[in-house]
Amino acid sequence: MTPIKAAWHHIRRSPFQSLVAVMVMTISFFALFLFIVASHGMSSVLNYFETKPEITIFLKDGLDRDTVENLQKELTNYPNIREIKFISKEKALSIYQEQNKDNPMLTEMVTASILPASFEVSVSDPAVLEQISENFSAKTNQIDEIIYQKDIIRSLLTWTSFIRQTGVIIVTLTSLITFLIIFVIIGMKITNRKEEINISRSLGASSFYVKRPFLLEGIFYGAVGSLAGTGTVVAATLYFSSKINSFFDPITFISMEPTFYLTYITASLLLGIFIGYLASYFGVKRYIRF
């Protein structure tokens, strides 16, 4: 009997224990992959806002060239600055005209003199925005107004962080529970098959020969459970992707890239196999002592 056949024989002989092991593993990986998809979606939303000019600093009229250059220099000293764009009054007018080209009434009445010059600053770490805002708000002689999507970014950061932290806690807990359940199930199976193990040992079976089917059983639970869990999430997200993505439009919350799914399914499979193997390894080590 091949080791795989022997492991399959063990699984079939106690189907309910096997079912519990697979189901617990499935639930763990369902939770894990769900958090991965949610976290990936939140990262896409955050990335969308991060790649926008997050902060716009409007300057007061009448500032001389040196003052403007000093302000720009000060901005460049902040960490994680991606881009600083100076929008002069003339440039602001042309942007305004471009945005309202379909409404001549609005463009005719506006001249460059009434539009303020500004800096548009984009950053790679949204946390910097807070510092810039605080420091530049204090320069009341030079700065007219500061606009940035503070609340959105803050809220997004909070949610992303919450989802990631909750995900890590839930996945750690479910992984631990899965590990313990497989450990106990393998232990029960070993106890049930004590007679068979002793007979095999009397016939000269090596320690590894006896342990191997139980280790393969753990790997089986890990592989099937992880594939079932991730498969369910993939099916559900693909089914609801159009609705979710249209809600977040223009952001792609649910990724449709096959490489994204392939990467995470492979990683989940390997992790499932690892957890299953580790649990059965410790079960075998605990219950078969020779």
Add this chain to the structure above:
Amino acid sequence: MKLVFDHVFKNYGVINALKDIDFKINSGDFVFIVGPSGSGKSTLIKLILNQTTPSEGKIFIDDHLLYTSTKKTIESLRRQIGVIFQDYQLIPDKTVEENIALALDIINTPAVQIPQKVDTVINLVNLSSRRHLFPRQLSGGELQRTALARALVVDPKMILADEPTGNLDIENAWNLVKILQDYNQKSGATIIMTTHNLDILESLKKRVITMKYGEIVSDTAPASPQKIKKHKHSPKLKK
């Protein structure tokens, strides 16, 4: 396979299961161990298989001192020993042929050779019609023959048979003994058999080690040439 017991004692707490057991069985010998229940026969078998260790004394199999041998050596020695247990020790959820094939699998027999080897022994013990049945579906005699087939299939250098005729009718008991006798003569394997069957003992004229209360009370060498005495229940054994 040679077996040496060198002043072996085995105690279970205050109970002395074996006391100063000292004998040598040469390669190719056919030896009976007799004695009433509780005389220590099964403990002796367990010691040979290294399922338990002696409290005192030494046991050698082919010059390997058992309790100091490595795990690998013990496993290798066990693979060369065919065992017929008193309680058969067949795996309940495996069929007759799967139980027999297990022994071959354990000694790493190539998968393609297993069916043929299993067929040979199943035919030898006359269990062809029972090969797909599970142990619970077999009679005591069939269980015993399955255990015999499992012991023989690995071409062992030694066979340990613990009361193998205990559950057999006279004819099947003689058939089993004949198979063991033939195997002993053809392969030169050592056969150690515990039994209560006096007919068999008297007929075969082999060496008999008699035990009582954990001690050897007699060790008699074969009295006459090793051939099977004519017996009313052993028509197939007549030559």
